[in-house]
Amino acid sequence: MIQDLFTPSVQHSLELVGIFVFAISGALLAVRKNFDVFGIAVLAEVTALGGGIFRDVIIGAVPPAAFTDLGYFVTPLFAAALVFFLHPEVERINLAVNTFDAAGLGLFCVSGTVKAYEYGLGLTASAALGLATAVGGGVLRDVLANEVPSLLRWDRDLYAVPAMVGSGIVVLCIRFDALNPVTSGLAVITAFVLRLLAIARHWRAPRAWNRRSAVDEKATAQ
Template identity: 50%
Template sequence: MPPYDPTYLLVVVDLVGIFVFAISGALVAVRRGFDLFGVLVLAGTTGLGGGFLRDVLIDATPPAALEDWRYLTVPLVAGLLTFVFHPTVGRMERVIDVFDAFGLSLFCVTGALKAVEYGLGPIPAALMGMVTGIGGGMVRDVLAGRPPVVFNSDLYATPALLGAAVAVGLDAASLPLGVVVVAGAGVCLVLRLLAMVLDWRAPLPHGPANV
């Protein structure tokens, strides 16, 4: 049996996150009345946008999405499934929101660890983890013509940043990769789910906005 390659775990986690995010992007496209091409484009940009942006910023070029066929196949499959079965997927929106939280949690960790691998310090690496988690959703919302969800008061980017920071810190302590992934993703996931259930929101400015 060949020796275990710990980077394989990160690839699997990355692909799962891409699939989850691609479904959310495809669902938005269906509800906006996009055709099949539009659905696939939005699925792809949602699933791959964050990682693509991260790779460009850390000079990991060409981005993984352009080198590994799996990174292009996964959002394509997710988009096609959503396009065909969108009535069923739409009825599962609350479940999709939970899946989105899982995707956010997975991406913030893999993004941060890849940034560390390319020589970034702890704080920039944690920021890259957050960018990886929220980047695809921002591109999705811009293409769909709606305000990015991350700019709402609903807590979304903060859990990603904290989860990425935990992953970076534990990785610096030389803990096993599995522990780093589970701990970092777990922090982000728990905070995001609590924000959804308890309606936690970031502070908003007081008083009239047109001052």
């Protein structure tokens, strides 16, 4: 059974690691946007917990874990404080944000898919909710920072696709009764590496065939 693959402590630790790395990415973006200490904390909390709250509401795990586990709420604050005092030099913030975000993406797409399946969703629905868990916090982060969410922009490197791959690996492992901590870890690493490769090599999803757009691409890319 899927419940036997992870002890409660392992599942909890996985969630906290994902929360921490997402919070780091949110806080770093807040620093880049010149937010004050409150803005840094808010963006860290929203980035870290947004996707998980959405997942828990959908599957009926209410109240969401973010409101019942003090560790879930405090971890983003710790990450925000760390970034507030020790954030990288300005020219390195973009790289740091992308790296931490890729790590969170990999962790959350796997844990989100597993939890959705544990609550009775089918394989396809579990993969979709794993994707939503991974990208939901990032979408909220970008919206609050007054940016078009990265996964909707044609001029941004692949963001949702690596999470889709990670979630897909998990459901395939479930389907063939091969899901265990090792294969789950491989799914996390695969999503993480794909995201970093997409950043390094500027992999982007194709746009509509024979597209005729009146949008000024130079303006959109800015």
